[in-house]
Amino acid sequence: MAAFHYTNSQLHMENTAIADIAKNIHTPFYCYSQSTIETAYQNYTSQLKQVEHLVCFAVKANSNQAIIKVLADIGAGADVVSEGEMRRVLKADVPANKIVYSGIAKTKSEMRFALDQGIFQFNLESENELERLSAVASSMDKTANIAFRINPDVDAETHAKISTGKSENKFGIPISRAREIYKHAATLPNIRIQGVDVHIGSQLTSLNPFKNAFKLIHELVVDLRSDGHDINVIDLGGGLGVNYQKDEMANARVIDYCQFIQTLFEDLNCKIVLEPGRSLVAEAGLLISEVVYKKKGEERTFLIIDSAMNDLLRPSMYDAYHDIISVKQDSEDTEIVDIVGPVCETGDTFAQNRELAKLEEGDLLAICSAGAYGAAMSSTYNTRLLIPEVLVKDDQFSVIKARRSYDELIGMDNLAAWQD
């Protein structure tokens, strides 16, 4: 089922009218389609029939408990980058043996927590982390299952802020030193080498960078095995992009991505781990807002809406494009507008010179493909409350994060001891 569609000229998510949700929950709010998330997950698993696999949802893309639980209930594991995320996924019923732990600065206490849970794999990013993990595991008399994140030095052809696989990026160990580092790891106590890991960036819209990186990983696994290491897990990270601009043909499709992986790695008989974030949840989410003011500038017309950059950071941070549509589908009458939020920064702009159905003050609109890196990256900047999140399943909806009160937000501060 598509995440949304118009029925009787009203925008629906599954079989629920967005306007009906908005009658119950003040805008702005995020709204997610459960079946769209499930389908996105199944698009991966149904393709990977010829290899043993584990699809670990990169929860930094959307870490709401209900969203994690939707995926956990249909078998997904989780890729986490902090103790906080690990606690979130455990609480949402992801078993510890389906957790991979990434991130470049795992602290001793985070390592201890992960070892206590018995997670599936640590993805190590440096020799420093290796030494520290060995020491922590030894002190606890536990064994850490590890893979190194390999930096293959390939160009991900994506936005510079989310490109991670070039030698100048801070991530992983250089592929040129991998054999030497694995050799060293094999000598350390309480470390069990099990795999190889790579993640070259996010929102990749071409398969070529993946192909380049994965071929290097295949070669490396063959080399590491000939060096005597027991490599049986290949973690290929996440990064598959979504089609934010609906009129463009996506050329990096899950089906082709999975086919390439199966064909390339089938001979190695490894467990293939994937860590998709965005491609599982982005398209399932809408950000619903109301037009507060329609302001005619000298050259432009601005729709000032009630959500802002603190609610959805992607346009101001990455110059990201999001489709924007009217909740009420009526007139053919369109208009060129700038859609902006209320925050005092020019960067608080969702779209410029966008042709949109003519909207007036009080009308609702939906910012599309907002399910990934939306709520998860939001803040209370300008002392704006974090916005509610709603999960839709067929003709039902449920609030999966409620709006807090201003007292709760302001009450997080304390005056200094000398200020009373």
Ligand SMILES: *Cc1c(COP(=O)(O)O)cnc(C)c1O
């Ligand atoms: C961010 C991240 C992911 C998920 O990336 P997407 O582009 O959302 O699929 C996976 N693995 C690691 C290590 C990451 O940092």
